Every structure is written in C-alpha cells, then in structure tokens.
Amino acid sequence: MTSDGQSGGVLMEEFLKHFKDLSRVDERWLCDVFEGVRQQLYPLISPSLSLSVVQLTLAVLSKIQRSVSSDDTSLPLSYRFVSLSELKREQRTACCSSLSWSSAHYREQARRAEQALPNHRALPRDNLLLIGYLCDGRDVGASDGVWRVRDAGESVPCEMLKSSPLWLGRLMLFPTWNYIPQNAPVRGETTAGYLELIGSPVCVTPEPMTFDPGGSLSEVMSVKKAAELLKQRCDVQVQVCVSGQVSVVCPLLVISGKSFFCLILSEGGSSVPVLITEVKHQYWQRCVCVGQSVCISALRVCSLRGWAGHPVLSVTRQSRLHPHVQPQENSEDTDTHAVMDIQTHTPDTHLSSGVASSSAPSVRRKHSTLISYKGVITKILNAEVGLYEIDKKVWLCLAYQPAQKWGGGLRPGAEIQLHNVHFLFRPSPFAADVVLCACLRTSVQIITFSCLSSKVEASGSHSPLQCHLLEKNLGVSQFLWLSYCHNAVKERLCPRWVRPERVCVVTGRLLDCVCDAEQKTHTKRDIYTEMLQEPHKCPITTYCVCWPCVVLWSVKQVSDWMISEVWASLSLSSLLPPAAAHMTSVELNAALSWSVHTVPLAEAVSDPVLLVGILELDSTRATLQLRDQTHTLDCVCVQTDQSGARTSDINTAWLGCLVCVRRCTLVMERFMKTDFPSWKNTDQLSYITHKHCRVYLQLCVNDLIIISPSASMSIRLTVVSSESTERRANQDDSGETFNRRETAKRRREDDGDDDDVSDAPTSKRPLTPCVSVLFRLESKQGVTFRNCSVSGDTHTLQLAFVVRATCLGDVQSWSSDPKNCRIRERERDGARTTMEMHFTDVCVRWFPVLNPGTVYRLIALNTEDVSVLKAESVSVRGGVKLLSSPTLLMLPQWRIHTLTEQLPDTQAADVPSLMTVSEVLHSSSTLDIISFYGVISQRITLQQDKATKPSIPSVTAAKDGNTERDLKVRLTVQDCESAGQIIQVYVDLSCGPYTPGLIAGATVLLHHFQRKVSRVCNVYCRSLPISCVTVTGLGPVNSRLVGCQSCPPMMLLGEWASGRTQQCVVAEVKGHVVCVLSLRLQWTCSLCGSVFKQSSCSRTHPACDSNSAVFQAEAKVVLEDGSAEAQVWFSSDTISDLLMLDAAQWEGLQRHVRVKGLVRVYIRGRNMMCDVDPDDCLVQYLCCLCSSNTVCRQIHLTCRQRTHKTGKSHLRKVCRGLTEFISRFTPALQLHCTHIHTHTHTHCNTHSHTQ
C-alpha cells in the first residue's frame, strides 16, 4: 500500500464515521462514492474553497440524496458513481440516467415516445451518478463555444436545453441526462460521444463569491439609445452597457481560425447588432435564446471590415452577460404567438408573392418568408448535409449553417424551436412541400431532448456536398436536387463504379447537366449582411419553384417502365395491316408474332428524365450495355462522325465511362405466340398463348454527356483537345468539342489519381509490363454458337466469332500499359501480315466495338513475352495442314483499344467496299457472298417450319429463357438513296445471340450475305452462319413516318420495262386500265385455306371443322400508260378500290360470294366469262362491272415488280376507238399493286384510300 492509499484509508474511516448503523452494502457503496470523489473531483476543486475530501464527499452525498425523488434518507444504492473516462470507455450504447425519475415515469415517457415514432426504441435506463465541472472548452484548449463536463480524467461535450453563465466553472451534480456515443470517432478525438443534460445541474460546492457584474449596471442603455449611438458614429472609446430583448442569435462561425457569433438586440422598432468575438465569451452562444431579455456590459462601438459603413457593438474582455436583468424570463411563452402553424398556412400567399425574374421563363422564382417554428424531429433524412424531417411533413434544411457538432442533439424525437427560419413552399419536387431552411440568421434551439435512441453519424465538419453548395453558391432548390441526386448516385453506382469520396464530384457534374451556369449561380454569400442587415437578405430569400425537376431513373426503373409499357401499349388491331381482314389464321398469327414499340426517353413521363450509368460490354449477348447497380440494359449505339455520317464505330474509350443519357429511344420488341382463328377475335386476349419482350435503348454516343471518363477516354480527350488546339486557328469550335475539352480539363484538375471508373483492374499499378500489336480490322463475321473444345475431348457450344485483320507492325513491349495513346513510330515497323483472330466465350464481348476499317491496339498485360501476340499458322487436324491465315486466339485478359489517328498509308484497301441495295439488285457479278447497306422498311417474322432441322440448344436460351427459338425474319431493305430499290433479306436470328435494333427505319450494314436469284428472277439475300448485321443508323422514332420519307419514284411503264435505267422494284405509275384479265373472289377457310362454302369448310380429306373463314380476292388487269403495257395484280385489300365499290357494296358482294364459296371470271376475247353458272346474276354483274368504264379508267398506283424475268419484245395489234394499229411491245411488266391513290391525289404524302 502506498502512503496515498494509506492516507486514503484514514480519510475513508473519517468519512464513514459520519454514518451510523451501516450495513456492509451501505458501507461498500459509500466507499465507492468516496473513492470517486477523491480521485475524479477533489484534484480539481480550487484550494480557495478550503474543503477537505471528506467535506466534499459529504456535500456531494447531500445533493444526491436531495435529488433522489424518494423522501427517505436511505442511500440510493442502485446508483453507481461513474467517471467520465469510464463513461467514454465503457458506454458503447446510448443510455439515459436520472436520479429523480421513478420507474413508472421512465416507462410512461418511453412508451409515449415509442408510440409517436414506432421505428425507434427508447433509450435504456442506467443508474449512474454523474458529477463534474461545467466548462466552455478553453480548459481543454478549444474555443468552439461548446460546453463540456469535466473531471480529473476526461471531458465530454454536452448539450444543454438552457444554460447560465453562472454555471461555468462550478462542480455540478447532473440529476438527469442522456449519453450518446458516436459510432465513428470524430477526427482528432480518440473516442467520441456527448451528453444531453436534461434539467438544471445542481451545484455541489458552496458559492465562492457573489456575481461580479464587471461594470456598473446603473448606466444601462436601452436599445433605442444604443441604435442612435451607432448612427452618430461617435467616439469609439466609450464602453456601454445595453439591455434589450434578443431577436436574432446567429450560429457560431469559425473563419480562418477565429470564432465569433452575432446577436441582435431589439426594443420597439430599434435594433442593434452585437458581435461576440472574445474567445472567453463564445460560450454565451449557448446561454442566449431568441425572446430572452439580456443586458451586456462593457460594449464598444466598432466597424466591420466585411460590412463597411455599418458600425456595430462589440464585446470587450470586461463584458458580462446578465441574463435575467428584467423579469422576462419566460421568454418561450411570450414568443409562441409568432410560431406559425404550417397546417393553417395557405400556400397561395406565397405563390403570388414571387415574381418571375430569372432569365429562364420556365423557372419560377419566389420570395421566402422568415418565420418561427416549433416541432418534433421525426426523421434524419441526411445528417451529413443537415436534412431533417419535422412533424412528419416538413423538411428542415440546415445546410446553409455551419455543421452541427455531434448532431447537436438533433435526433428523432427531439423537440426544436426555430427562429428566423425561411419558409419555402415547393422548392423542389424531391422534398416535402414545405421546407424550412436555416441561414446564418436562424437559431436552432432544442427544447426537449429525445428519449429515443438513434444512430448518430459523426460530423462536425462540412460534408463534401455542403462544400459544393457553399463554393457554387447554390440555391435551395438546386441543393435539394443535389441531395436527391447524391442519394441516387450513392445507391446505384457507389462503390462499384464511383468511390464514396467521388460521389459529390459526380453529383456536381450532374447538376451542371441539368441547369445552366447562369440559372444556377447566385450572388456570393456575404456573412455580415446575411446575419445583421435589415431587411434580411440571403441566398434563401428567393428560391426556384420546383426546379430542377429532372428525375434520375435507375436502369432498373427504365427497364421496369418499358416492360410495363410494352404490354400496356399493346393494341392488336393497330398492329395489323389493312389486309388483316383477308388473312387466314396462319397469316394473321404470323403478323402478330412480332411488333415493336418505340418511345423517346423525353416522352416516357411528363417530367424530364435522365439516365446515369456505365457503358460496358456484355459477353453473353455480345452487346454494349448501360449499367448501374440495379440493372443492365442493352444498347444499340451509333455515332455521328465528323462528316455527319452515322456509323456503328463505337470507340472502346467509351467503355467504363460514367455517362448521362438525356436523349435516347426506348425500344420494346414484343414476341407473341397466338392462336387467333380470324381477325374478328383479336379482342379476345385468351388466344395469346405466350408472350415475352425484349427491351433496349437506342442511342447516339454524341448525345451522351461524360460525367466521369474512363482512363482511355481521358487519354482520348486529351489527344482530341490537343489536336483541336492545333487545328482551331480558323475553324469554329463546335460545342461538343468544347464540352469534351472541358471535361478533359476538369478531369485533369480534380483527379489527381485516375480510374474512379475503369475497365482495367490493373490500371492502378503504375508499371505494368505489357506487349501490344497494332492491327486493322478487315472484316468481321457474325457471332454464332460454335463447337469449341474446352478440355481434351469435351466439346461445348460457345459463342464465337472470327475477324480477319492486318497486323500493321511487330509486337512491341511496354513498361506500362499504353492503352489508347498515340501510335509510336516503332509500332509500325515490321512486315504487314494478315491473320485471323478468334473470339470465343467471354471475348465475344468485344464484338460491338470491332468494326472493319478501324485500327486497334491489342494489349496483353503483365507479360514481356512478345510471342504471345504472334499469330500461328499451325492448325493441324489429323495431320493435315490447313491452308489458312495464321490464327490468334483472343484471351479473356487481353484488351483492345480503338485508335482514331489517321494513318495515311493504311487506308482500307483490302476492305471490300459496301454495296448499295441497287448495286446488289443489278449486279452482274457472279460473286454471291456480298456486303451491302440499306434502310429497313419492313420486318416480318417468317412462319416456323416445324419440320426443319432441330434447333441448336442455345446457351443464351438457358440463361435468359426468353430467346426465341428458330427465329427467322424477312427484312425489306431499301436503298438509302433510291427509294424504289428494295430487296428482301432473309435472316436467321437463331444461330447467335439476338440482334437488337432490326426495326423499320434503322440503317443496317449486312456483311457476308448470300445473294440469290429466284426462279422468277427476283434478287434476294439470305444470311449465312458467317453473316453479320450491324445497325449504324437509328430511324425516326415514329415508324409511321418511314413510309413517307421513302416515297418511290414515278415511272413510265416503258421505261420501267426496258431496264435501261437501273430497274426499280417499287414505283408509282399512272395509267389506264385496259381490261380486267381475271377476277377471283373466294371465301377461304382460315385454318386450312380451302374454299369455304356457306358456313363450313369444303375440305373433306381429312374433314375440316373450322367455322371461320376470310374473304380473299385477286385480280389481274392490263394497265397501259402510252409507253408500255403491264400486267398488274391486285390483292384482297386493293380490289374494292379497283372495282370502285364502297364499303356497303363490298360487304354485299362478299355475302353473295359466300353462297358459292368461289367465283372466278376471266376474259375471253373481248368478253368476260365464267366457267360455271354463266347465267348466275352475280357472275353477270361481275362481268359487267369488270368491262365497265368504272373499272377501265385512269388510275394512279404504287406497284412492286413481281418478277424480273425478261423476254423478247413482240408486236401486237392495238385498238383505239375505230383505228387499229400495230405496235412493238417490250414483254409485259408484271407488277403487284400495293396501293391505289385517288385519281386526284398525286402527292405521296397523302396516303388516304378511296373508300
């Protein structure tokens, strides 16, 4: 035992002598208290008090006993003395402790609080004795105005509801308090936590002295007088004592290390600002509140540098704060009338007060009003930026104030009083209707601490978002949007693509995307004006109403919207062509089996929408995708190059870029298996047996805004910007280039390091040895399932494709990854060789970014072995050496980078130039594997032939279940320049991953297709396993416009037939119907296609029990236009127009035909006749009609050539009136009428039928 211990023992005995009849428990408890006082408190008390340890402990004990609610004199044995260091060290969860509460009181209070906010639990109760000194932080070297409780070992910050300067430096017993530990320690403090002191502390030691006023109170000056004094700008030497009511308490500010705060004293109509700059008076900030009357002594007049021309009162070292000079202590009650009730507040008064003043007329600005408000915090929306919910309906924004340390007691359940807070109505669609926003003039005061436990995030310094707000001088509306955006980015992109500390930078750039700099920037904040000037003016005085209102959709949201829209927008009748009424069941169901619905992003919802995501490649679909953490969506991307032409040449630098999509088209393809017996049943959806959809985006990369470039994009932008600087002498700079240059510049400014977004995980290491080779892609084959050997003899179907490429030089080694940097001289040394590159499995992902004619750099990382990139020509199979080009098998870890530099000597000589549709149609070459381009004008799903080859068990089918089996389509592809040239292309989509984007209006490149000529000499194309379709241009969003844009040319029949010019496939003709060669009207069984008589099908072997039939008709006429004659076929949907029958007549005719099932009349000599029943009145009528002038008339048609067969020209006799003459005719052109124009209409834009 030490001497101290021994003396402690002696003192203890002396202490215990004061008690009689102690039980052992009592004695131990008293010993604990004594030890606590002796160790933690006694060393701190002033020697001037001349108290012994025993006296002090007895004083403490008497205060404890007096504070305990019960009257009996027994010791409060359930309470335990706690030192602050123990509290900080041991107390990991929040707790409360009270000497005065009964258990029933605590339980009732907890129950009520939990009922009000059911998501929170009440603070658990702990019986602890807390005794310590109250100090203002100077004792522990801080001048932050924060009060602290201190004992010999430790000090803990505290919040108080009400504090008096008289308490400072006194030893206090705290009867009731909450302790809130911090989850994460605040920077600079080992452990963190703070006390919420409920109820006034009890002073333990006797008062050492009477209060020193520090100046004579007899010279107290009123506010009115003081205001006059300031106006006179009199001698600044005078020190005055001013008394008045506090009307404004500003938050404590720390500017360049100096802390200060302001308050305004008012009386009547006068007010004086008081500046508290003295460190020793900073704690006053916690002692004064709005409405309180105070007297401050020893004030002097001074002028502020930051607020020139406005003298203020400033405290001196001698100043004292006298809180209760006048008996107006009950300040809160006197003030409550000023508290506004939000519920009774009518928003209209605010709506009308604002006058639009901004340059942008769409953005409405309003003035906010200053109010007082009292409410309960119900939710912490974002502690980091100071957003809270009050009373479950109002938002409180504290972002414009200095950050609250330790959350400032602003926890759910706490009751707060706000003074001089701005009332804003609907500042943002992403906040509550009413937002209370605090500025530097606002005081936030806690009236009741919350008795609920809640997670408290450590703060105390400005969050990056708040810094952004302060730097950019954003308005409230923009800040609320920023906060919304911050949450969205954090949720969807962080941490996978955006590091937590970069979220704010990304958010700031997104804000730049949605508002113009001009609309965003406010005047700079002037703190003195904001705090002191009357009338009040600050950044929150005016605000924008609900702006910006741009909604950020996650990829999942857009995908979900599309999936619901795709079926909501389904209208079967609108999908059907005009001829639907004449279609048999098979034709009808085929027509319904595929359809597409497109919506521009901007039209998807009424609010403007942005998509934010990362562009990445997908290996299972061989597509480019837009991704975030919620979902992925396929994208069909095109690019507009410098000449304005659209290409699919997407630079690899886009991969890994965080982009913002403002403009794109949402494409929804529907696939349905239906069983409709006829078009009349299309309202019965039960005939749909299966349906699924494919949704994807179509976008042009030029429309994308780069929010965070990939490492390669940064390199590219730097190259682009340096090139453009060189070239820019006279050229005018396009906005897009500017945008990119800015992005590149900004990127370099605010990113010391690289790759917040990057595809290459190794890119962080500064030195990565690697080897590379330059190659130019010559041709690319389509992605198909191929039999690949995995290991030994095991073979599986894998996605694969092959490209042919020219190596532009030898393999080079590098000390660090060159990515897509400029081409070095040495890279182009060496012989050029051709090779085949094989891409299998995950390497298939490179498919969308590889384009013929483009130069790429292939990189193998982490190796110095140049041989890995050497193509080998040893494809030996069974001892036979194949005569093929050397082959390089792409490995998953290799990278490919697009190089955009022009290499003068590597112009794509070997790349076969693409043919146009006209060239394909009229080619005389025997080449049957061709590549061409055109615009899709129609897509038809081909009927599945069930008997054909068994389908490949597709790998992707297993993965997404949606894949259409055996999907074969016929695309009608039109020449880009000449609308009359069309070709049918048969594409088998089942042998690889689905190709999105094959919709009407899209420009496509068709590589390696087989050109075929049909028996009737029509040219068509079909896909081969090596074929590859690439979408290079996106059509107009509204597919109905497509037909209009591609108006076929007007042709003379003679010209068309001669074949002198390149023959059109589709053209408009005007001519005279010479005669009807034949007309066939038939009711067809819609199931089997046999003739349908009356109400039954005529098929007998086997019998058909169908009860639905469709009316079909076909006519063949001779048309003549003076230059030549043509035979023109008309089908069901055009015949009523040809015969000039109105709807009723046409209906009647169909009814009559139903009796016989089939009527056919044809020309024999000059008369029409029929083989059966020539005397039937229907036959008579038809014969008569066909030879009448009604039918044989001048007519204007759009026709498609039926056959390209040509024959010899021949002589024929022609009659005109009474004259007969002989003329030489080229063989009759065989045409099919697709549309009859009215005789008055010649313009192609008016597509109305003659009905």
Ligand SMILES: [Zn+2]
């Ligand atoms: Zn303000």
Ligand SMILES: [Zn+2]
């Ligand atoms: Zn039938």
